[in-house]
Amino acid sequence: xxxxxxxxxxxxxxxxxxxxxxxxxxxxxxxxxxxxxxxxxxxxxxxxxxxxxxxxxxxxxxxxxxxxxxxxxxxxxxxxxxxxxxxxxxxxxxxxxxxxxxxxxxxxxxxxxxxxxxxxxxxxxxxxxxxxxxxxxxxxxxxxxxxxxxxxxxxxxxxxxxxxxxxxxxxxxxxxxxx
Numbered sequence: 001x002x003x004x005x006x007x008x009x010x011x012x013x014x015x016x017x018x019x020x021x022x023x024x025x026x027x028x029x030x031x032x033x034x035x036x037x038x039x040x041x042x043x044x045x046x047x048x049x050x051x052x053x054x055x056x057x058x059x060x061x062x063x064x065x066x067x068x069x070x071x072x073x074x075x076x077x078x079x080x081x082x083x084x085x086x087x088x089x090x091x092x093x094x095x096x097x098x099x100x101x102x103x104x105x106x107x108x109x110x111x112x113x114x115x116x117x118x119x120x121x122x123x124x125x126x127x128x129x130x131x132x133x134x135x136x137x138x139x140x141x142x143x144x145x146x147x148x149x150x151x152x153x154x155x156x157x158x159x160x161x162x163x164x165x166x167x168x169x170x171x172x173x174x175x176x177x178x179x
Contacts, residue, residue, distance in 0.1 A: 023164045028130025028150020036061050036147055037118035042105050042133055043068040045126040047151040049078075052124045053085045055149070056092055061122055063092050065112045068099035102129070103170075106136035113141055120145040128155040132167040139174055 030051075039061045041052040052064045069078065079089035096112065099105040113121060121141070125133045127150035137146050155163075173179070 019168070020161075020164055023131060023167065024160065026131055028125065028127040028148045030152060031122065031147060031149035033058055033060055034122070034147060036120040036122040036145070038062065038113065038116065038120075039064040039122045039124060039149075040109050040112075040137075041066045042099075042102070042123075042125040042129070045129070045151060045153060047153075048124050048126070050082065051149060051151050052122075053082060053088055053093075055122055055124075056088050057085070063094065063116065064088075065094045065096055065109060067096040067105045067108045067112075069095045069097050071097040073097075102133055102136050105133065106140045109137060110140035113144060118144065120147065122147050122149050124149045124151065126151050126153045126155075128153060128160055128163050132163065132170060135167065135171060135174070139179075 039052045039055050041048050041064060043049075043066060049066060052066070055061050056064055066078070073095070075089055075093070075095055078095065079086045079093075082089070094112065096105075096108040099108040109121070121137070121144060123130070123134060123137060123146055125148075130148045130150045134146055134148055137144075
């Protein structure tokens, strides 16, 4: 009995370790020139909005959503932080003020993508956040191609472990049909 329990715990630890290694291997990578209908930037980390603007400037997408913007921030205020790109903000950038976490980012993005009829999206978020963000978007955007564009960062092991566990919990919930 104890031997069987030990074997199960060992198997679980090996599966967890292999999953974590796979998670580390699949951290979001930067995406160069690649055309999609739209860019979706999830707020929360440095370099994300600039990465999305770069894609718009290269005409890799027609429009961009910045999801999870503080409700007090107005488009003009955000555009002031990117003076060279004010014209892009006027024509092609929408601010989403409803999202407060990754799941609500996906919901907000889903409504925006369906409203515009987009079939492909460039997802811009931090490298360590890409797997869970893409999981959430795939859940609400069935049939829409989602291409990751990870912004390199320097997460510590604690951050990586926390994100991996959030990913596992959410993945498990979705597999069980819990939304």
